[in-house]
Amino acid sequence: MSSFRHRRPPEASRPKPLVCIVDxxxxxxxxxxxxxxxxxxQVEVFGSAAAYLDRPGAGVLPACLLVDIHMPGQSGLALCxxxxxxxxxVPIILVTAFTDLKARTSGVDTxxxxxxxxxxxxxxxxxxxxxxxxHSAATGSSSSKVAP
Amino acid sequence: MSSVKKVTPFAGLDVLIxxxxxxxxxxxxxxxxxxxxxxxxTPSVMWPPNAILTVTLLLTPRPHWWRYLLAAFVAxxxxxxxxxxxxxxxxxxxxxxxxxxIAASFxxxxxxxxxxxxxxxxxxxxIAGAGFLAPFLSSFLDAGAVSLFLNESYWSVWRxxxxxxxxxxxxxxxxxxxxxxxxxxxxSKASRMRLIEGGALVAGLLxxxxxxxxxxxxxxxxxxxxxxxxFLPFLLWAAVRFGAxxxxxxxxxxxxxxxxxxxxxxxxxxxxxxxxxxxAVQLFLILQAVPLLCxxxxxxxxxQTKDTIDERLRFExxxxxxxxxxxxxxxxxxxxxxxxxLKLLGGFFKADHLVLLRVSADRKELEVIHSWSASAESPGxxxxxxxxxxxxxxxxxxxxxxxxxxxxxxxxxxxxxxxGLALKGxxxxxxxxxxxxxxxxxxxxxxxxxxxxxxxxxxxxxxEFSNRQMRDELAHxxxxxxMGELTASLAHELNQPLTGILGNAQAARRMLDMSPPDIDxxxxxxxxxxxxxxxxxxxxxxxxxxxRKGATEMKPLDMNVLVKDVARLLRSDAMMRNLDxxxxxxxxxxxxxxxxxxxxxxxxNLLLNAMDAMANHPGSxxxxxxxxxxxxxxxxxxxxxxxxxxxxxxxDRIFEPxxxxxxxxxxxxxxxxxxxxxxxxxSIRGENCPGGGAVFYxxxxxxxxxxxxxxxxxxxxx
Numbered sequence: 001m002s003s004f005r006h007r008r009p010p011e012a013s014r015p016k017p018l019v020c021i022v023d024x025x026x027x028x029x030x031x032x033x034x035x036x037x038x039x040x041x042q043v044e045v046f047g048s049a050a051a052y053l054d055r056p057g058a059g060v061l062p063a064c065l066l067v068d069i070h071m072p073g074q075s076g077l078a079l080c081x082x083x084x085x086x087x088x089x090v091p092i093i094l095v096t097a098f099t100d101l102k103a104r105t106s107g108v109d110t111x112x113x114x115x116x117x118x119x120x121x122x123x124x125x126x127x128x129x130x131x132x133x134x135h136s137a138a139t140g141s142s143s144s145k146v147a148p
Numbered sequence: 149m150s151s152v153k154k155v156t157p158f159a160g161l162d163v164l165i166x167x168x169x170x171x172x173x174x175x176x177x178x179x180x181x182x183x184x185x186x187x188x189x190t191p192s193v194m195w196p197p198n199a200i201l202t203v204t205l206l207l208t209p210r211p212h213w214w215r216y217l218l219a220a221f222v223a224x225x226x227x228x229x230x231x232x233x234x235x236x237x238x239x240x241x242x243x244x245x246x247x248x249x250i251a252a253s254f255x256x257x258x259x260x261x262x263x264x265x266x267x268x269x270x271x272x273x274x275i276a277g278a279g280f281l282a283p284f285l286s287s288f289l290d291a292g293a294v295s296l297f298l299n300e301s302y303w304s305v306w307r308x309x310x311x312x313x314x315x316x317x318x319x320x321x322x323x324x325x326x327x328x329x330x331x332x333x334x335x336s337k338a339s340r341m342r343l344i345e346g347g348a349l350v351a352g353l354l355x356x357x358x359x360x361x362x363x364x365x366x367x368x369x370x371x372x373x374x375x376x377x378x379f380l381p382f383l384l385w386a387a388v389r390f391g392a393x394x395x396x397x398x399x400x401x402x403x404x405x406x407x408x409x410x411x412x413x414x415x416x417x418x419x420x421x422x423x424x425x426x427x428a429v430q431l432f433l434i435l436q437a438v439p440l441l442c443x444x445x446x447x448x449x450x451x452q453t454k455d456t457i458d459e460r461l462r463f464e465x466x467x468x469x470x471x472x473x474x475x476x477x478x479x480x481x482x483x484x485x486x487x488x489x490l491k492l493l494g495g496f497f498k499a500d501h502l503v504l505l506r507v508s509a510d511r512k513e514l515e516v517i518h519s520w521s522a523s524a525e526s527p528g529x530x531x532x533x534x535x536x537x538x539x540x541x542x543x544x545x546x547x548x549x550x551x552x553x554x555x556x557x558x559x560x561x562x563x564x565x566x567x568g569l570a571l572k573g574x575x576x577x578x579x580x581x582x583x584x585x586x587x588x589x590x591x592x593x594x595x596x597x598x599x600x601x602x603x604x605x606x607x608x609x610x611x612e613f614s615n616r617q618m619r620d621e622l623a624h625x626x627x628x629x630x631m632g633e634l635t636a637s638l639a640h641e642l643n644q645p646l647t648g649i650l651g652n653a654q655a656a657r658r659m660l661d662m663s664p665p666d667i668d669x670x671x672x673x674x675x676x677x678x679x680x681x682x683x684x685x686x687x688x689x690x691x692x693x694x695x696r697k698g699a700t701e702m703k704p705l706d707m708n709v710l711v712k713d714v715a716r717l718l719r720s721d722a723m724m725r726n727l728d729x730x731x732x733x734x735x736x737x738x739x740x741x742x743x744x745x746x747x748x749x750x751x752x753n754l755l756l757n758a759m760d761a762m763a764n765h766p767g768s769x770x771x772x773x774x775x776x777x778x779x780x781x782x783x784x785x786x787x788x789x790x791x792x793x794x795x796x797x798x799x800d801r802i803f804e805p806x807x808x809x810x811x812x813x814x815x816x817x818x819x820x821x822x823x824x825x826x827x828x829x830x831s832i833r834g835e836n837c838p839g840g841g842a843v844f845y846x847x848x849x850x851x852x853x854x855x856x857x858x859x860x861x862x863x864x865x866x
């Protein structure tokens with residue numbers, strides 16, 4: 001799986017929080033990353049759970065992880081469980097295009113900080129990401145150099 | 149009607165014109181008669197008026213006779229009053245009439261067809277009645293009157309009159325009847341060769357006659373009897389080739405010529421007196437006429453028998469053809485075959501109309517389904533046949549009946565009336581009515597069988613149609629309920645592009661607030677929005693195609709494209725259940741002819757079945773494999789393999805309606821799947837895989853001829 005990083009030219013000295021997006025739908029990946037970048041985040045995108053897990057360990061630990069629940073191969077929930085097992089501290093926001101409640105609640109069980117329904121409104125997304133990043137800053141996880 | 153015409157050839161003429169014509173003929177022939185006499189003897193050696201009267205009485209109906217006799221009487225008066233006393237004139241007319249009345253009455257009484265001289269019996273009656281009895285009896289009266297009024301020798305008069313009238317009756321009556329009642333139509337129907345032959349006969353006869361006339365007038369030759377033999381070949385020719393009518397015509401010509409010569413003294417025979425010579429010649433001609441007329445009749449009769457047998461054989465052959473005609477005909481072509489045979493039979497029967505009827509749907513009346521007409525100007529009947537003739541009424545008709553002027557045979561199978569066969573206006577070239585009816589009955593039997601086949605096939609088609617309608621409805625209903633099961637995954641499939649669209653649009657709005665906006669990025673965003681919109685549209689189209697309601701519409705379809713579409717539709721569902729649908733499709737398009745929605749339904753059903761089989765099954769590897777390809781006999785095969793619980797029941801049982809092993813579901817899925825596949829002339833089977841799970845195979849006839857249609861089919865898919 002390929003991964004790439006959208007970066008904006010440095011405006012301020014403070015490093016921008018990094019958000020990683022894991023979604024099998026390339027169009028969704030691009031749309032979400034554009035919203036986040038336009039709000040000042042750094043974004044890395046991954047087409048599958050496996051691609052995220054293969055992320056080079058030397059990279060900066062993301063301040064927030066946006067994961068699609070239903071993906072071919074390893075699902076978003078499975079990724080959540082695997083990261084929890086690895087003592088992950090990165091706040092995870094689950095995203096789903098399924099509209100049923102079961103999908104929503106199952107996400108929370110796995111320790112995700114939020115579950116969002118597609119289609120995603122930009123404001124709701126940014127609020128959720130802001131909350132997660134804030135939570136992340138409070139726990140200091142973003143400074144951690146532990147690889148996922 | 150043609151049959152009436154035959155009874156009275158003068159019927160078409162005005163009531164005054166026909167008697168006037170008879171009077172004229174009487175008048176002219178009487179003058180001829182006067183010319184052919186030996187004055188001072190009163191009786192003519194040839195006296196045609198009596199024969200003319202006999203012909204008239206033969207050809208006209210008895211109630212009209214007085215009209216013609218009156219007309220002839222007037223002519224008689226005009227001719228004879230200038231020569232003899234009025235009383236004798238009246239008496240002589242009475243004797244003339246008596247001869248004709250005796251002749252005509254005798255023929256009408258003893259001949260089965262008094263106007264035809266084509267059988268030995270009919271000719272014998274002619275010879276006995278007109279040729280012998282009538283002149284024999286009437287000559288007693290005539291001789292008595294003449295000897296009384298004119299003092300001539302009784303027996304001399306009787307003998308002269310008897311012989312001359314015998315000759316005229318024998319020659320004129322058959323000849324005139326032949327010419328008047330059938331001559332014109334015979335001439336128009338005769339072949340070219342026959343006309344040439346007749347011409348040659350007449351020409352030869354005239355040559356011999358004129359030679360004789362010239363020689364006898366020049367030399368009063370003593371060897372005339374030898375020359376007279378020359379006529380015999382002509383008479384035999386006429387007898388063998390032209391029947392009694394032709395023979396008597398030739399006899400008439402010869403007799404007239406010889407009598408004319410005789411009365412002019414050009415005929416001498418062994419130095420006899422001219423009147424004795426004439427008598428000898430008369431006797432000689434009569435003696436020739438009798439056997440020749442009989443010979444002609446025998447030959448005619450033989451020819452008729454041969455014609456009858458030939459005609460009957462032709463009919464038997466036609467019937468043999470007819471009985472095979474409907475056997476191997478496709479039901480769609482039956483109507484055309486009916487029409488074809490009505491034409492053939494109509495031509496054979498020389499009918500005006502031939503009509504095929506059948507019992508209407510409500511079984512209350514008979515309706516015309518096919519009709520043939522000999523001429524375009526008088527088309528056959530259509531619609532209801534006869535409101536007064538019900539199928540039940542027709543059932544009671546055992547063999548045939550008269551209806552609307554038609555000869556109508558019921559078409560029955562057992563005790564059930566299917567319709568009728570009606571024929572109109574046929575004379576059938578002298579085929580008796582009973583024979584015609586018998587033939588129509590035979591034809592009707594074949595038509596009844598064919599009609600029964602047509603009806604049972606129509607019933608089968610109706611049944612199949614309603615069956616197909618029910619199957620379509622059921623398939624549609626199950627498609628709808630299937631879509632209900634898929635709502636969640638469909639929502640997922642639509643939410644993905646919608647997320648892309650919304651996210652991209654909102655990002656673009658934010659970018660527009662920047663200065664300067666990144667135009668390249670905005671362009672890329674718009675492209676993504678367009679692509680997502682299309683993706684959503686395609687998804688909606690897939691759903692719409694699947695739930696579409698309508699009659700089965702068979703088109704060439706590429707099964708590979710169809711499978712890909714279905715897999716796309718179910719992708720989210722599979723994902724939700726953590727299953728993967730893997731496609732291993734043939735590289736080349738696999739064309740079948742089928743209904744798009746129904747074949748999609750088949751694949752959806754099999755995939756949903758596979759997913760259900762793998763749900764919560766510990767041994768499952770989460771893989772559903774769909775393969776497509778060609779079988780050994782070049783049929784298209786699509787298989788769906790799962791690694792689920794496998795089949796617990798035999799192959800046949802699982803396709804039965806309401807058979808299910810699932811907690812939910814009605815057990816209609818596989819049953820409908822099979823009925824769809826079978827309606828596409830394909831087959832479906834399911835079996836367990838050696839390593840666990842089950843595989844279903846759908847085999848459909850390949851539309852190989854549709855290779856050229858591939859572009860068309862691809863277009864249809866899009």
